[in-house]
Amino acid sequence: KSRIVKELAFMTCPNEEGYNNDKTTPGNYSLIEVKPNWHDSSELLGYYNALDGKYELTPFIRFAYRALQCTDVPFFVCLDEMNLAPVEQYFAEYLSILETRTKDGEKIISAKLIKKEAFNGIDVTQKYKDEDIAIAQYLQENGLPLPSNLYIIGTVNMDDTTHQFSRKVIDRAFTIEMNGGKLEDMFKPENSNALQYRDEVVSQDRFKSHFVNATEVFKDGESDTLWTQSETKI
Numbered sequence: 001k002s003r004i005v006k007e008l009a010f011m012t013c014p015n016e017e018g019y020n021n022d023k024t025t026p027g028n029y030s031l032i033e034v035k036p037n038w039h040d041s042s043e044l045l046g047y048y049n050a051l052d053g054k055y056e057l058t059p060f061i062r063f064a065y066r067a068l069q070c071t072d073v074p075f076f077v078c079l080d081e082m083n084l085a086p087v088e089q090y091f092a093e094y095l096s097i098l099e100t101r102t103k104d105g106e107k108i109i110s111a112k113l114i115k116k117e118a119f120n121g122i123d124v125t126q127k128y129k130d131e132d133i134a135i136a137q138y139l140q141e142n143g144l145p146l147p148s149n150l151y152i153i154g155t156v157n158m159d160d161t162t163h164q165f166s167r168k169v170i171d172r173a174f175t176i177e178m179n180g181g182k183l184e185d186m187f188k189p190e191n192s193n194a195l196q197y198r199d200e201v202v203s204q205d206r207f208k209s210h211f212v213n214a215t216e217v218f219k220d221g222e223s224d225t226l227w228t229q230s231e232t233k234i
Helices: 002-012 059-069 092-098 130-142 183-187 214-219 223-233
Strands: 029-033 047-049 054-056 075-080 102-104 107-109 112-114 150-154
Touching (some): 029 059, 059 130, 092 112
Antiparallel strands (some): 047 054
């Protein structure tokens, strides 16, 4: 399952300096391993460390910042085995911020995942390593919005060792159920380059959302088109 997410990243990652630094992992892909002891959002969204006097940054924050700097490329986070911990606990802020998205012209904006007030009084240049200073300065000035080109995909197994999903999670997610299938297809010669950079990448426009709620669909007169397509397929 996680291989599919990584393949999506390879399909969309420009094969150029700044993106392809690691031949095994494209620059627009981040694998985050969910652990059973995640019962709050600190592992994803960080927290204020009173002992060090700074807000602790996480791999997710760094990756989201990178997505904000490269808006023409889709960025993929793979939450590996995301239901080993209760999703609605460590993912609560993200799920709620999804409901705040709105369109501002051609852009999709949202409330902040991390408010800039969390960095009040922090001397960024003294508290952070060189590679994190620019990130901390941005967050101190702007907070962390939800990047419109950031896509979070979670892999799950449903058994006695994992947690069920609450309605809050299911109502905000697209689910794809995978029950085996022709797994041998993964190893056919034509799929041998699945985890490699492409000469022609898939554009961010193929993933970009044109609407953030159903009202916008009807307002723009797209409902007739959608119904026509649906009836044609049937």
